[in-house]
Amino acid sequence: MHTLSKNQRIIFDIIDKSPEPMKAYSILFNVQKKGIKAPLQVYRALDKLVEIGKIHKIESRNAFIACQNSSCQVSKATAFSICESCEKVTEINNSSLSKYLSNFKDKAGMKYSKYNLEFFGLCKKCTTK
Amino acid sequence: MHTLSKNQRIIFDIIDKSPEPMKAYSILFNVQKKGIKAPLQVYRALDKLVEIGKIHKIESRNAFIACQNSSCQVSKATAFSICESCEKVTEINNSSLSKYLSNFKDKAGMKYSKYNLEFFGLCKKCTTK
DNA sequence: AATTTAAATGTTATAATATAACACTATGTA
DNA sequence: TACATAGTGTTATATTATAACATTTAAATT
Ligand SMILES: [Zn+2]
Ligand SMILES: [Zn+2]
Ligand SMILES: [Zn+2]
Ligand SMILES: [Zn+2]
Numbered sequence A, B: 001m002h003t004l005s006k007n008q009r010i011i012f013d014i015i016d017k018s019p020e021p022m023k024a025y026s027i028l029f030n031v032q033k034k035g036i037k038a039p040l041q042v043y044r045a046l047d048k049l050v051e052i053g054k055i056h057k058i059e060s061r062n063a064f065i066a067c068q069n070s071s072c073q074v075s076k077a078t079a080f081s082i083c084e085s086c087e088k089v090t091e092i093n094n095s096s097l098s099k100y101l102s103n104f105k106d107k108a109g110m111k112y113s114k115y116n117l118e119f120f121g122l123c124k125k126c127t128t129k
Numbered sequence C: 001a002a003t004t005t006a007a008a009t010g011t012t013a014t015a016a017t018a019t020a021a022c023a024c025t026a027t028g029t030a
Numbered sequence D: 001t002a003c004a005t006a007g008t009g010t011t012a013t014a015t016t017a018t019a020a021c022a023t024t025t026a027a028a029t030t
Helices: A006-017 A024-034 A039-051 A095-102 B006-017 B024-034 B039-051 B095-102
Strands: A055-058 A063-066 A077-083 A089-091 A111-122 B055-058 B063-066 B077-083 B089-091 B111-122
Touching (some): A024 A039, A039 A055, A055 A077, A063 A089, A095 A111, B039 B063
Antiparallel strands (some): A077 A089, A111 B111
């Protein structure tokens, strides 16, 4: 089990507590009182946290979310649902989906080691509005 | 059928001719001789071209690729394979995959109108190296 | 054809996201 | 201790993207 460094812990905690994905400079702003003053300190911690699967990057939003899926130790197979109205993001944990995608083979004979899927739409709350 | 404006045409053509996804500022550099001088001119054309499905954005790379899939009029369901070694990107056109994903329903009852999937791995060429 | 509306353009400035380079410190291992 | 690896602090800079405003072009409506 990986033990987080000081900066990694600070930055993971703030992302983990956040109800929504956080952007790097919003994280920076929020951790300045804890002595983290430069973008690079944030990005280095983010890189590591992504690498070990504690957080994921929502590529379409340039934002980071804590892994909601305890089995997801490494960020190899990620899927998210994103509400285009309220921007709520949820990590999808569906074994049928992950099985289907992990076994997917294309014609070109490419061997995949990783995927990222982002669904967009309206969440239940925003649909009924 | 949508007819492209002058800037949209110039920018689509350069992306369409490119063997690899192009980044916005690389596009800008390449079209300056055609009178397009500012980032905004590029981004506005890119936005429109994405909207009408002539190009797609590869989110993990902040780069743009021409749609390889004539049936893909609108960018509602996109899938790509990305080689992490040579950065070759291919649009996946697989009806089983698109059917599976278009019909996917999550537990939260969210209705999806769009998805984007990016597979990562090594292409055939890079595997045998 | 004249009027109106919507879409696209040109331009300057600036915001937001991310990395390079270098010196230094902490931690684990032989 | 000596060595290797990972993490930190700092300054500067690169890259990606949008705001705001004036103007022009194209398309739709009368
Ligand atoms: Zn996860
Ligand atoms: Zn919502
Ligand atoms: Zn397409
Ligand atoms: Zn390759």
